[in-house]
Amino acid sequence: MSYDLVIIGGGPGGYNCAIRAGQLGLKTAIIESRGKLGGTCLNVGCIPSKALLHASEYFEAATKTFPGMGVKVSGVELDLPQMLKQKDDAVDGLTKGVEFLMKKNKVDYVKGFGRIAGKGRVEVTGPDGAKQTLETKNIVIATGSEPTPLPNIDIDEERIVSSTGALSLKQVPKKLIVVGAGVIGLELGSVWRRVGAEVTVVEFLDKITPTIDTEISTAFQKILKKQGVKFELGHKVTGIEKLHDGLQVSIEPAKGGAARTLDADVVLVAIGRRPFTKDLGLDTVGIKTDQRGFIPHNGHLKVADGIYVIGDVTTGPMLAHKAEEEGIAIAQVIAGQWGHVNYDVIPNVIYTYPEVATAGKTEEELKAAGVEYKVGKFQFMANSRARTNHETDGLVKVLEEVATKKVVGVHMVGAGVGEMIGEICVAMEFGASAEDIARTCHLLRCPEAVREAAKDGGSAVLEPRRSTGTISPLQGRVSR
Numbered sequence: 038m039s040y041d042l043v044i045i046g047g048g049p050g051g052y053n054c055a056i057r058a059g060q061l062g063l064k065t066a067i068i069e070s071r072g073k074l075g076g077t078c079l080n081v082g083c084i085p086s087k088a089l090l091h092a093s094e095y096f097e098a099a100t101k102t103f104p105g106m107g108v109k110v111s112g113v114e115l116d117l118p119q120m121l122k123q124k125d126d127a128v129d130g131l132t133k134g135v136e137f138l139m140k141k142n143k144v145d146y147v148k149g150f151g152r153i154a155g156k157g158r159v160e161v162t163g164p165d166g167a168k169q170t171l172e173t174k175n176i177v178i179a180t181g182s183e184p185t186p187l188p189n190i191d192i193d194e195e196r197i198v199s200s201t202g203a204l205s206l207k208q209v210p211k212k213l214i215v216v217g218a219g220v221i222g223l224e225l226g227s228v229w230r231r232v233g234a235e236v237t238v239v240e241f242l243d244k245i246t247p248t249i250d251t252e253i254s255t256a257f258q259k260i261l262k263k264q265g266v267k268f269e270l271g272h273k274v275t276g277i278e279k280l281h282d283g284l285q286v287s288i289e290p291a292k293g294g295a296a297r298t299l300d301a302d303v304v305l306v307a308i309g310r311r312p313f314t315k316d317l318g319l320d321t322v323g324i325k326t327d328q329r330g331f332i333p334h335n336g337h338l339k340v341a342d343g344i345y346v347i348g349d350v351t352t353g354p355m356l357a358h359k360a361e362e363e364g365i366a367i368a369q370v371i372a373g374q375w376g377h378v379n380y381d382v383i384p385n386v387i388y389t390y391p392e393v394a395t396a397g398k399t400e401e402e403l404k405a406a407g408v409e410y411k412v413g414k415f416q417f418m419a420n421s422r423a424r425t426n427h428e429t430d431g432l433v434k435v436l437e438e439v440a441t442k443k444v445v446g447v448h449m450v451g452a453g454v455g456e457m458i459g460e461i462c463v464a465m466e467f468g469a470s471a472e473d474i475a476r477t478c479h480l481l482r483c484p485e486a487v488r489e490a491a492k493d494g495g496s497a498v499l500e501p502r503r504s505t506g507t508i509s510p511l512q513g514r515v516s517r
């Protein structure tokens with residue numbers, strides 16, 4: 038069989054690339070080894086975790102928030118099997134939907150493990166062990182990532198789990214220890230805390246979510262602490278002993294010091310993810326991975342003649358929408374059109390309650406790069422609708438570069454901010470200044486808070502507009 042494009046890996050990078058390639062008339066095949074399309078994201082990542090986050094948030098609201106709102110409920114009980122089932126149903130429906138989209142866009146879905154077997158050749162070993170070779174003009178590597186293991190700790194996916202096991206615990210652990218205060222640890226830690234687990238997070242560094250703007254991550258940690266999450270920052274797990282009736286976790290200060298033990302029923306290891314390139318045949322085409330195992334590209338997703346790479350297996354944030362963006366861009370390029378990914382404007386949301394939402398550079402990154410910037414901030418405590426909703430935790434922070442007057446970073450923690458980051462990304466794509474955001478009429482709560490933060494830091498709200506325009510009181514419009 039001869040193709041224009043063969044994609045190895047059926048996650049959000051791969052399947053979105055396939056759909057776009059099919060739409061553009063490329064003869065395309067997608068190879069997936071897990072038996073279902075959708076990759077980590079649909080099967081054991083974004084979708085099941087969001088299903089549990091959503092359901093557990095309702096449970097916590099019913100038990101803790103309703104009474105204060107004057108809503109009396111009694112007999113609220115956790116039905117864990119049903120909570121897990123509705124998650125599995127969501128996954129099933131969506132993975133089948135992706136398979137349907139392959140058919141609709143005339144993409145061949147080849148079940149099996151793909152291995153590059155030289156330029157323009159991909160060998161597939163099917164579930165029954167049978168091999169076939171696909172000839173192709175182009176190959177896209179979209180093999181994604183897998184959990185990073187903790188040295189000397191065996192993941193059994195029952196008592197010592199990765200994110201995959203933590204999505205399907207058969208009962209609520211009394212004590213859950215999470216290793217790693219990153220996105221997975223805090224999202225899945227939140228799920229199990231809400232339904233009754235006592236959660237302790239052990240983090241190697243001195244801050245949680247280390248890549249997030251420090252002011253936001255500090256505020257976020259305070260909120261999580263208030264909710265009952267315990268933190269052991271600056272600590273590492275050195276061993277886990279499996280006892281008959283639980284686990285004993287040894288921890289030590291990262292900088293050295295006395296060891297201690299913590300009891301747990303379940304330990305979730307969430308210390309990051311690593312690129313997956315095992316048995317991919319990279320050597321047959323002379324491709325080398327970098328020190329951390331990622332497949333680097335030339336800045337345009339190209340790795341070698343006729344070979345491209347997208348998603349978690351290459352550099353950049355490990356996010357489903359980043360993988361999707363790259364998949365679509367490269368399909369366009371292969372079809373002879375333009376591709377576009379703006380790595381400066383990739384939104385990032387942590388779907389806890391409240392959410393954390395960010396885009397662009399952090400204050401620390403701007404400082405390190407020597408960029409002169411202005412900061413605008415707004416606390417939800419000062420927002421009328423946030424107060425009315427009893428959702429006053431959190432803040433919005435807008436960073437504007439002085440030289441260009443462009444917003445280069447927005448960082449938020451607060452109820453509903455995940456829905457707000459889209460507007461920010463549009464504004465940043467269009468090169469908006471803080472003033473542009475501040476002069477835009479906004480609705481209550483999150484939108485209003487963003488506007489207030491932009492006003493706080495925006496240079497020009499108190500000055501004439503940066504171009505020639507002024508607000509016309511009659512039309513209420515800005516003319517430039």
Ligand code: FAD
Pocket residue numbers: 045046047048049050051068069070071075076077078079081082083084086087149150151152179180181182200221313316317347348349350355356357358359360388
């Ligand atoms: P993957 O989704 O990993 O897909 C790669 C696929 O390739 C896999 O299905 C694998 O089986 C297959 N494969 C690998 N090698 C071969 C081979 N040789 N032959 C055939 N098939 C192969 N991101 C977000 O943006 N938002 C979220 O809310 C979010 N939540 C997450 C929650 C969890 C618990 C986890 C673990 C991740 C989450 N992510 C989230 C990250 C997101 O899942 C990844 O960034 C995304 O799935 C990467 O897409 P990808 O296509 O690059 O790779």
Ligand code: NAI
Pocket residue numbers: 187216217218219220221222224239240241242245246247272273274307308309310354355356385386387388
């Ligand atoms: P992460 O990189 O977000 O966090 C890992 C944390 O573990 C870091 O804080 C790190 O300092 C810490 N750590 C590393 N080694 C350690 C050790 N030995 N002991 C203690 N702490 C240690 O990784 P995580 O949470 O595993 O998530 C992986 C990726 O999945 C993320 O990079 C994210 O991009 C993606 N993801 C995205 C989500 C979203 O967009 N909402 C949700 C879940 C995952």
